[in-house]
Amino acid sequence: MAANGAAKCKQLTSANIEQFLDSIDSVLIDCDGVLWNANNPIEGAIETIQTLRERGKQPIFVTNNSTKSRRQYVEKFQRLGFSVSEEEIFGTAYVAALYFKHKLKFEGKVYLIGGSGLAEEFALQEIPFIGPGCDHVVEGEDVHDWSNIELDSEVRGVLVGFDPLITFRKVCRAASYLSNPSFPYIATNLDGRLPMPNKGRVIPGTGCLVEAVTKAAARQPTVVGKPNKLMFECVKEKFPTVDPERTVMVGDRLDTDILLGKNCNLKTLMVLTGISSLEDVERNQQSSSESMQTLVPDFYIPSFGQLHKLINKQ
Protein backbone atom coordinates (compact mmCIF):
# COMPACT_ATOMS: atom_id res chain seq x y z
CA MET A 1 0.00 0.00 0.00
CA ALA A 2 1.24 3.45 -0.81
CA ALA A 3 1.78 5.79 2.10
CA ASN A 4 -0.70 8.63 2.58
CA GLY A 5 -0.29 11.25 -0.10
CA ALA A 6 2.13 9.01 -1.97
CA ALA A 7 2.79 9.78 -5.60
CA LYS A 8 1.01 7.45 -7.97
CA CYS A 9 2.45 6.12 -11.20
CA LYS A 10 -0.25 5.26 -13.75
CA GLN A 11 0.15 2.97 -16.70
CA LEU A 12 -0.58 4.58 -20.06
CA THR A 13 -3.50 2.67 -21.59
CA SER A 14 -6.09 3.09 -24.32
CA ALA A 15 -8.30 4.65 -21.64
CA ASN A 16 -6.01 7.59 -20.84
CA ILE A 17 -3.83 7.96 -23.97
CA GLU A 18 -5.93 10.70 -25.63
CA GLN A 19 -6.03 12.79 -22.48
CA PHE A 20 -2.26 12.33 -22.15
CA LEU A 21 -1.65 13.39 -25.78
CA ASP A 22 -3.90 16.41 -25.41
CA SER A 23 -1.79 17.57 -22.47
CA ILE A 24 1.56 17.69 -24.31
CA ASP A 25 3.22 19.45 -27.26
CA SER A 26 6.85 18.39 -26.73
CA VAL A 27 8.42 15.04 -25.88
CA LEU A 28 11.90 14.90 -24.39
CA ILE A 29 13.28 11.44 -25.05
CA ASP A 30 16.28 9.68 -23.52
CA CYS A 31 18.11 7.40 -25.98
CA ASP A 32 19.95 4.43 -24.38
CA GLY A 33 17.35 2.06 -22.94
CA VAL A 34 14.42 3.94 -24.54
CA LEU A 35 15.07 4.09 -28.31
CA TRP A 36 17.75 1.41 -28.41
CA ASN A 37 19.86 -0.92 -26.34
CA ALA A 38 23.46 -0.91 -27.60
CA ASN A 39 23.01 -1.02 -31.39
CA ASN A 40 19.55 -2.60 -31.46
CA PRO A 41 16.51 -0.35 -31.83
CA ILE A 42 13.68 -1.08 -29.38
CA GLU A 43 10.88 -2.66 -31.41
CA GLY A 44 8.34 -0.03 -32.49
CA ALA A 45 10.44 2.96 -31.36
CA ILE A 46 10.95 4.23 -34.92
CA GLU A 47 7.18 4.10 -35.55
CA THR A 48 6.49 5.86 -32.25
CA ILE A 49 8.68 8.82 -33.24
CA GLN A 50 6.88 8.98 -36.61
CA THR A 51 3.47 8.81 -34.95
CA LEU A 52 4.35 11.57 -32.47
CA ARG A 53 5.41 13.82 -35.35
CA GLU A 54 2.18 13.02 -37.24
CA ARG A 55 0.21 14.05 -34.16
CA GLY A 56 2.08 17.38 -34.07
CA LYS A 57 4.27 16.54 -31.07
CA GLN A 58 7.87 17.75 -31.13
CA PRO A 59 10.42 15.06 -30.25
CA ILE A 60 13.69 16.25 -28.66
CA PHE A 61 16.43 13.80 -27.76
CA VAL A 62 18.34 14.27 -24.48
CA THR A 63 21.13 11.88 -23.56
CA ASN A 64 23.76 11.78 -20.82
CA ASN A 65 26.01 9.70 -23.06
CA SER A 66 29.03 11.90 -23.89
CA THR A 67 30.71 9.59 -26.39
CA LYS A 68 29.15 11.22 -29.46
CA SER A 69 28.80 14.67 -30.94
CA ARG A 70 25.44 15.70 -32.39
CA ARG A 71 26.77 14.87 -35.86
CA GLN A 72 27.82 11.40 -34.69
CA TYR A 73 24.39 10.92 -33.09
CA VAL A 74 22.61 11.77 -36.33
CA GLU A 75 24.70 9.04 -37.99
CA LYS A 76 23.69 6.54 -35.31
CA PHE A 77 19.99 7.49 -35.48
CA GLN A 78 20.01 7.14 -39.26
CA ARG A 79 21.94 3.86 -39.19
CA LEU A 80 19.28 2.41 -36.86
CA GLY A 81 16.44 3.74 -39.07
CA PHE A 82 15.33 6.84 -37.10
CA SER A 83 14.62 10.08 -38.91
CA VAL A 84 15.97 13.03 -36.87
CA SER A 85 17.78 16.32 -37.36
CA GLU A 86 20.91 17.50 -35.59
CA GLU A 87 19.17 20.39 -33.84
CA GLU A 88 16.78 17.96 -32.11
CA ILE A 89 19.68 16.26 -30.30
CA PHE A 90 21.12 17.35 -26.94
CA GLY A 91 23.97 15.17 -25.67
CA THR A 92 26.28 15.98 -22.77
CA ALA A 93 29.25 16.49 -25.11
CA TYR A 94 27.37 19.40 -26.72
CA VAL A 95 25.88 20.70 -23.47
CA ALA A 96 29.28 20.63 -21.71
CA ALA A 97 30.85 22.68 -24.54
CA LEU A 98 27.97 25.21 -24.31
CA TYR A 99 28.46 25.38 -20.54
CA PHE A 100 32.16 26.26 -20.88
CA LYS A 101 31.45 28.76 -23.64
CA HIS A 102 28.37 30.59 -22.36
CA LYS A 103 28.02 29.96 -18.60
CA LEU A 104 31.71 29.98 -17.64
CA LYS A 105 32.79 32.32 -20.46
CA PHE A 106 35.89 30.17 -20.31
CA GLU A 107 39.32 31.33 -21.43
CA GLY A 108 42.34 29.03 -21.67
CA LYS A 109 42.58 25.32 -22.44
CA VAL A 110 40.35 22.60 -21.03
CA TYR A 111 41.94 19.36 -19.84
CA LEU A 112 39.46 16.92 -21.26
CA ILE A 113 39.02 13.32 -20.14
CA GLY A 114 36.83 11.99 -22.94
CA GLY A 115 36.76 10.85 -26.55
CA SER A 116 36.11 12.06 -30.07
CA GLY A 117 32.53 13.25 -29.47
CA LEU A 118 33.61 15.68 -26.76
CA ALA A 119 36.62 16.76 -28.82
CA GLU A 120 34.36 17.54 -31.80
CA GLU A 121 31.85 19.61 -29.82
CA PHE A 122 34.61 21.60 -28.07
CA ALA A 123 36.31 22.26 -31.42
CA LEU A 124 32.97 23.48 -32.86
CA GLN A 125 32.62 25.99 -30.00
CA GLU A 126 36.27 26.97 -30.61
CA ILE A 127 37.33 26.07 -27.07
CA PRO A 128 40.98 24.89 -26.96
CA PHE A 129 41.53 21.57 -25.21
CA ILE A 130 44.03 18.78 -24.62
CA GLY A 131 43.62 15.26 -23.31
CA PRO A 132 41.67 12.89 -25.60
CA GLY A 133 43.49 9.75 -26.76
CA CYS A 134 46.11 7.51 -25.14
CA ASP A 135 48.13 8.62 -22.12
CA HIS A 136 49.16 5.22 -20.95
CA VAL A 137 52.84 5.22 -20.06
CA VAL A 138 53.50 5.39 -16.34
CA GLU A 139 57.18 6.17 -16.15
CA GLY A 140 59.25 5.41 -13.09
CA GLU A 141 58.38 3.28 -10.13
CA ASP A 142 57.18 5.47 -7.33
CA VAL A 143 55.64 8.72 -6.26
CA HIS A 144 58.82 10.74 -6.85
CA ASP A 145 58.73 9.85 -10.57
CA TRP A 146 54.96 10.37 -10.91
CA SER A 147 55.06 13.78 -9.25
CA ASN A 148 57.15 14.97 -12.18
CA ILE A 149 54.26 14.47 -14.62
CA GLU A 150 54.32 17.43 -17.03
CA LEU A 151 51.39 19.88 -16.98
CA ASP A 152 50.28 22.36 -19.66
CA SER A 153 50.53 25.89 -18.27
CA GLU A 154 47.61 27.07 -20.45
CA VAL A 155 45.07 24.67 -18.91
CA ARG A 156 42.45 26.53 -16.84
CA GLY A 157 39.76 23.90 -16.26
CA VAL A 158 38.90 20.18 -16.31
CA LEU A 159 36.03 18.24 -17.86
CA VAL A 160 35.46 14.54 -17.19
CA GLY A 161 33.27 12.57 -19.61
CA PHE A 162 33.22 8.97 -20.76
CA ASP A 163 36.72 7.81 -21.70
CA PRO A 164 37.51 4.12 -22.24
CA LEU A 165 41.20 5.18 -22.41
CA ILE A 166 41.18 6.52 -18.83
CA THR A 167 44.50 5.87 -17.08
CA PHE A 168 46.30 6.55 -13.83
CA ARG A 169 48.19 9.35 -15.56
CA LYS A 170 44.99 11.03 -16.73
CA VAL A 171 43.64 11.00 -13.17
CA CYS A 172 47.01 12.40 -11.95
CA ARG A 173 46.86 15.21 -14.48
CA ALA A 174 43.19 16.09 -13.85
CA ALA A 175 43.64 16.17 -10.07
CA SER A 176 46.87 18.20 -10.40
CA TYR A 177 45.16 20.86 -12.52
CA LEU A 178 42.28 20.92 -10.05
CA SER A 179 44.64 21.68 -7.17
CA ASN A 180 44.14 25.26 -8.36
CA PRO A 181 40.78 26.07 -6.69
CA SER A 182 39.91 28.71 -9.30
CA PHE A 183 39.88 26.16 -12.14
CA PRO A 184 36.36 24.86 -12.86
CA TYR A 185 35.75 21.11 -12.45
CA ILE A 186 32.91 19.89 -14.68
CA ALA A 187 31.56 16.37 -15.29
CA THR A 188 29.21 15.33 -18.08
CA ASN A 189 27.16 12.91 -15.93
CA LEU A 190 27.35 10.51 -13.00
CA ASP A 191 25.68 7.39 -14.44
CA GLY A 192 27.25 4.42 -12.65
CA ARG A 193 26.72 1.80 -15.32
CA LEU A 194 25.85 1.57 -18.98
CA PRO A 195 22.76 -0.48 -19.85
CA MET A 196 24.07 -3.91 -20.91
CA PRO A 197 22.09 -6.66 -22.57
CA ASN A 198 24.56 -9.37 -21.43
CA LYS A 199 23.69 -10.69 -18.00
CA GLY A 200 26.67 -10.98 -15.67
CA ARG A 201 28.67 -8.23 -17.40
CA VAL A 202 29.05 -4.75 -15.98
CA ILE A 203 30.21 -1.77 -18.03
CA PRO A 204 31.26 1.11 -15.76
CA GLY A 205 29.70 4.45 -16.67
CA THR A 206 31.16 7.97 -16.54
CA GLY A 207 30.28 8.24 -12.84
CA CYS A 208 33.04 5.74 -12.02
CA LEU A 209 35.66 7.86 -13.81
CA VAL A 210 34.37 11.03 -12.17
CA GLU A 211 34.64 9.33 -8.75
CA ALA A 212 38.33 8.61 -9.33
CA VAL A 213 39.10 12.25 -10.20
CA THR A 214 36.84 13.61 -7.44
CA LYS A 215 38.57 11.49 -4.80
CA ALA A 216 42.04 12.48 -6.02
CA ALA A 217 41.18 16.17 -6.44
CA ALA A 218 39.22 16.33 -3.17
CA ARG A 219 36.67 18.53 -4.96
CA GLN A 220 33.12 18.02 -6.18
CA PRO A 221 32.28 18.59 -9.86
CA THR A 222 29.45 20.56 -11.41
CA VAL A 223 27.49 17.96 -13.40
CA VAL A 224 25.90 19.23 -16.62
CA GLY A 225 23.91 16.10 -17.55
CA LYS A 226 20.52 14.94 -16.32
CA PRO A 227 19.13 15.49 -13.69
CA ASN A 228 20.74 18.97 -13.85
CA LYS A 229 18.20 21.46 -15.27
CA LEU A 230 20.92 22.78 -17.57
CA MET A 231 20.00 20.21 -20.19
CA PHE A 232 16.44 21.55 -20.32
CA GLU A 233 17.71 25.16 -20.27
CA CYS A 234 19.71 24.37 -23.44
CA VAL A 235 16.56 22.92 -25.02
CA LYS A 236 14.57 26.04 -24.07
CA GLU A 237 17.30 28.26 -25.47
CA LYS A 238 17.06 26.59 -28.86
CA PHE A 239 13.29 26.06 -28.84
CA PRO A 240 11.77 28.95 -26.82
CA THR A 241 8.23 27.74 -27.52
CA VAL A 242 8.80 24.57 -25.48
CA ASP A 243 6.45 24.92 -22.49
CA PRO A 244 7.39 22.86 -19.41
CA GLU A 245 3.72 22.37 -18.53
CA ARG A 246 3.10 20.80 -21.95
CA THR A 247 6.25 18.68 -22.10
CA VAL A 248 6.82 15.09 -21.05
CA MET A 249 10.22 13.56 -20.25
CA VAL A 250 10.49 9.91 -21.32
CA GLY A 251 13.26 7.80 -19.80
CA ASP A 252 14.38 4.48 -18.36
CA ARG A 253 16.23 5.84 -15.31
CA LEU A 254 14.57 7.29 -12.22
CA ASP A 255 17.62 9.12 -10.85
CA THR A 256 18.47 10.94 -14.10
CA ASP A 257 15.55 11.07 -16.59
CA ILE A 258 12.60 11.14 -14.23
CA LEU A 259 14.40 13.42 -11.76
CA LEU A 260 15.21 15.86 -14.59
CA GLY A 261 11.51 15.93 -15.43
CA LYS A 262 10.62 16.60 -11.78
CA ASN A 263 13.34 19.27 -11.44
CA CYS A 264 11.95 21.11 -14.47
CA ASN A 265 8.23 20.57 -13.67
CA LEU A 266 7.68 18.39 -16.72
CA LYS A 267 5.34 15.42 -16.94
CA THR A 268 7.26 12.16 -16.66
CA LEU A 269 6.89 8.82 -18.45
CA MET A 270 9.02 5.80 -17.58
CA VAL A 271 9.74 2.89 -19.89
CA LEU A 272 10.76 -0.56 -18.67
CA THR A 273 13.30 -1.43 -21.37
CA GLY A 274 16.38 -0.07 -19.60
CA ILE A 275 17.86 0.42 -16.14
CA SER A 276 15.02 1.06 -13.66
CA SER A 277 12.17 -1.35 -12.97
CA LEU A 278 8.58 -1.16 -11.78
CA GLU A 279 9.81 -2.62 -8.46
CA ASP A 280 12.06 0.45 -8.06
CA VAL A 281 9.03 2.69 -8.65
CA GLU A 282 6.91 0.73 -6.17
CA ARG A 283 9.65 0.92 -3.55
CA ASN A 284 9.87 4.71 -3.98
CA GLN A 285 6.09 5.05 -4.02
CA GLN A 286 5.81 3.24 -0.69
CA SER A 287 8.68 5.12 0.91
CA SER A 288 7.97 7.72 3.58
CA SER A 289 10.96 9.75 2.32
CA GLU A 290 9.97 12.79 0.29
CA SER A 291 13.07 12.57 -1.90
CA MET A 292 12.27 8.94 -2.77
CA GLN A 293 8.69 9.85 -3.60
CA THR A 294 10.06 12.43 -6.03
CA LEU A 295 11.47 9.49 -7.98
CA VAL A 296 8.02 8.28 -9.00
CA PRO A 297 7.05 9.03 -12.61
CA ASP A 298 3.55 10.21 -13.49
CA PHE A 299 3.13 7.42 -16.03
CA TYR A 300 4.79 4.24 -17.24
CA ILE A 301 4.55 2.09 -20.33
CA PRO A 302 6.34 -1.24 -20.79
CA SER A 303 8.12 0.03 -23.92
CA PHE A 304 8.36 3.30 -25.86
CA GLY A 305 7.79 1.13 -28.92
CA GLN A 306 4.25 0.34 -27.73
CA LEU A 307 3.23 3.99 -27.62
CA HIS A 308 2.43 4.23 -31.34
CA LYS A 309 0.07 1.24 -31.05
CA LEU A 310 -1.80 2.88 -28.18
CA ILE A 311 -2.03 6.16 -30.10
CA ASN A 312 -3.15 4.48 -33.32
CA LYS A 313 -5.52 2.13 -31.44
CA GLN A 314 -3.98 -1.02 -32.87
Ligand SMILES: [Mg+2]
Ligand atom coordinates in the same frame (compact mmCIF):
# COMPACT_ATOMS: atom_id res chain seq x y z
MG1 LIG B 1 18.70 5.69 -20.66
